[in-house]
Amino acid sequence: MNNALDWAFYFDLDGLAPADDVSEELVEMFRPSDLTVLAHHRTEPNGSHSFVVAHDVSATWGVPGAPQVVAMAVARDLSRSTFTMDSSYHAAAPFAQNWLIERGCPPERIALASGNxxxxxxxxxxxxxxxxxxxxxxxxxxxxxxxxxxxxxxxxxxxxxxxxxxxxxxxxxxxxxxxxxxxxxxxxxxxxxxxxxxxxxxxxxxxxxxxxxxxxxxxxxxxxxxxxxxxxxxxxxxxxxxxxxxxxxxxxxxxxxx
Known part of the structure; x- marks a missing residue:
């Protein structure tokens, strides 16, 4: 399993434009090579929403004590060819999972894979x-x-x-x-x-x-x-x-x- 964040695989943004300034800034801010995916879920059958919990390795070298777990939520509007993205940093994975659950992610779908x-x-x-x-x-x-x-x-x-x-x-x-x-x-x-x-x-x-x-x-x-x-x-x-x-x-x- 490749745990590096792959924009195409996890968020499927090809052909879509950010719907607002915040979404555009987030896409520019995150470097996929810095993010290790811990859990993810994509809704079916339309695949209109993606939820990701990731570890931001770059945070280690940033402000001392800063949170390193990031929750990311993407909603795709295929009728308008746009997407919105939101994110939130947390010290621990359960708080990141809670943030995503509050935004519609099924709890069982965002669990960390056992064994790895x-x-x-x-x-x-x-x-x-x-x-x-x-x-x-x-x-x-x-x-x-x-x-x-x-x-x-x-x-x-x-x-x-x-x-x-x-x-x-x-x-x-x-x-x-x-x-x-x-x-x-x-x-x-x-x-x-x-x-x-x-x-x-x-x-x-x-x-x-x-x-x-x-x-x-x-x-x-x-x-x-x-x-x-x-x-x-x-x-x-x-x-x-x-x-x-x-x-x-x-x-x-x-x-x-x-």
Whole structure:
């Protein structure tokens, strides 16, 4: 499978003109050689819409901490020989998938292919990712950071409009490249200041959301055990603030080919 972005294969824009300035600018901005496709879907039978999740390798060398996963949506109007394109950058693939699902992509069609990518380390990771994918407009993303240095991680700071308590959430990904796996954990905080304090100091596992703490005892014990097993290591503040280490080592992020 060739995972490089091929405009003709994924978007089929031959003979079509951009319908607006934004679409034209996006086509000019993206360099296909910089984009590795992680998942894609094209609607049938007319093939009028395309959805793509890709990793932008050029982001590694851009602004420190910038998100590296891009979601792209194209709508083709064959009657007018035009197309519209929209895109959005995210720190983690589930947020990119959520963005595409909200724009009409069937959830099962935009899943990352199993076997070719870094795999979830446990069931809790799968559950948290599914929660993000199917959250609709529940989460307002306030900030993100991506570090592809050791330790490799991303975090997404978000406001949870569906939470009745501690509505500020951190979703943190961390990868174990030796094992070929990654973990995702959710933490709940009363406000942004408390969340940022955790990111700065990393005093222990992310505090579990109240809705998880109210689960039955067995589920709670399982979640706590999983969270402790993936307790964050002492992360240099450079990785959190986006300042790269003196000698960066380029690493693949979640969803990248093994």
């Amino acid at each position: 990518f870094v795999a979830p380390a446990d069931d809790l990771t799968v559950q948290v990712e599914q929660k993000i994918r199917m959250s609709g407009a529940r989460y307002e993303v306030l900030d993100t950071c991506t570090s592809d240095f050791d330790p490799s991680e991303t975090w997404t700071l978000a406001f949870d409009s569906g939470a009745t308590q501690v509505p500020v959430r951190i979703f943190r990904e961390e990868w174990d490249y030796n094992a070929g796996t990654y973990t995702v954990r959710e933490g709940a905080f009363a406000d942004v200041s408390a969340a940022r304090s955790w990111l700065d100091d990393r005093p222990g596992p992310l505090p579990a959301p109240p809705e998880d703490r109210l689960d039955n005892g067995s589920a709670l014990r399982t979640r706590v055990a999983l969270a402790r097993s993936a307790s964050p290591s002492a992360t240099p503040k450079a990785a959190v603030t986006g300042t790269p280490p003196a000698k960066p080592v380029q690493r693949p992020i979640q969803g990248r080919l093994l």
